[in-house]
Amino acid sequence: MTKYNFDQIIERKNTDSLKFGVLKERFGRDDLIPLWVADMDFQSPPELVETMIERSKNGIFGYPFVSKEYFQAIINWQWKQHQWKIDKEEISYLPGIVKGIAFIIDVFTEKGDQVIIQPPVYHPFRIVTQLHEREVVNNPLILDGNQYKMDFEGLEKIITDKCKLLLLSNPHNPGGRVWNKDELKKLAEICSKNNILIVSDEIHSDLVLNGNKHTPFATVSNEAEQNSITLNAPSKTFNIAGLVTSYSIIKNKNLRERYHQYLISNELNQGSIFSYLTLQVAYEKGEEWMNELKTYIEENIKFVDEYLKTHSSKIKVIIPEASFLIWLDCRELKLSQKELNSLFINKAHLALNDGAMFGKEGNGFMRMNVGCPRSTLEKAIKQLVNALN
Structure with missing residues (x-):
């Protein structure tokens, strides 16, 4: 029932x-x-909707702070759903996944650098890269029967010294593939060897279907953990895209400090009352x-x-x-x-x-x-x- x-x-x-x-x-x-x-x-x-209504009854919407419960909700959720152990200092609020990618492009690349994508793929990967005057390099996926797979031979052929980032849709949008550990590990090896930072967009990770299991990219190897930035949000899962609840997880201390400094210096790491509250309630009660x-x-x-x-x-x-x-x-x-x-x-x-x-x-x-x-x-x-x- x-x-x-x-x-x-x-x-x-x-x-x-x-x-x-x-x-x-x-x-x-x-x-x-x-x-x-x-x-x-x-x-x-309904638990999320009711919490917003109850909070609104106060009638005062001043500056919020980020509670320890907010961070703990993310930590607990990632562990329970995906068996990924993360710590508070590895997390930062973001005002959107695509914005988070744009900030990464700003911090870790320069104009004229190359960014690899694997089409067919979520179109803002291409658009935001081009708007930042970086060159998009395509390594198309292979449609094998009724599902896509990555073309690792093709990837190694297109890599140049100008390739600085690879944008990964994990799980894949629009094809719906849930990449397995072996595929992600192979991708990590190639990119680590060539000094290409991997950005893993895992916004669809909670909505795995029919017994499939999501693998957070950063968990597949030490190379993956130390050479990646993960972006996530409860927005697809709980239908709250308009509330702007995204966040990043970065294991590598150097990458984390560079990225967080950019966010802090531009005041991009601050959400609204409902950004924090709805994420917490969704992960605690949803x-x-x-x-x-x-x-x-x-x-x-x-x-x-x-x-x-x-x-x-x-x-x-x-x-x-x-x-x-x-x-x-x-x-x-x-x-x-x-x-x-x-x-x-x-x-x-x-x-x-x-x-x-x-x-x-x-x-x-x-x-x-x-x-x-x-x-x-x-x-x-x-x-x-x-x-x-």
Whole structure:
């Protein structure tokens, strides 16, 4: 018996929601079911909502301080969920994962340096690198059957003396791969040997599905621990992206001191009252909600996969090992990317992420967010199949 109701339809229009509020601007029409930007249509854990309401009743929102309970919540969560032992001094608040990457680029690279990414991959990796006038170097992933793997031979071939960073999506977005220990260890070896710092974005790490197990990059070897910065947040897990709850974990003392000094000197290490409070409550009281959420997401993914297999075999679901994002392989439709987007927008009346935004390796693919009530998803998939037929 379930405790939480993920079937409930919550009205999100006119709530300043990016997902619902910019459809006309981004997709050219507003009569679409939005299954794009990576937040969910579920209410956050009631314990979290109730804590915010209770705190608001005080009516005073002055300067906060970071309590020891905040740090302990992160320490306990990482140990319980991922068996990763971390200490307070290794943690710093961040005003966002992508901002955290931008700060790392500022601290550890110079203009003209090279940053390696593994497309198809979360598009801000490329965008923020280019905006900082660093050169993006692509080492594309290999689609092996129905899942991606890293191209280690390709990686060693593209490395030059100008390569300073590698941005890792762990678990992978948009493909949903949960990288295993051997893969991460091999990546650590190559990058350590070539003095390339690894930034591991682990924001989807809590949403591992179907018995898969997330491995924090820094735990796979001493090389990984001493040559990496991990970025994380409870925002995807507990649907609180708008509350800005990100943080970094850095084991290497030298890297940590350089990065923390940058954050402190620019006053970038300070969150709001609700940044600290909601992270703490989510990690202290949200585990039961998260576990029910993951079961619901698994069933949503299963529904999409089985419905498409039955009614439209030309779109294949790459089953994600983590997260509420599905990577749809539409290449058998033999449409241009423009035609593919038009199919989803103008015929199926759905708003998905264009696969090409994740790199040219995403041509022929679309990313679908299934973090929504089943009734919404059923309506969307039936509209897609009707459009195809």
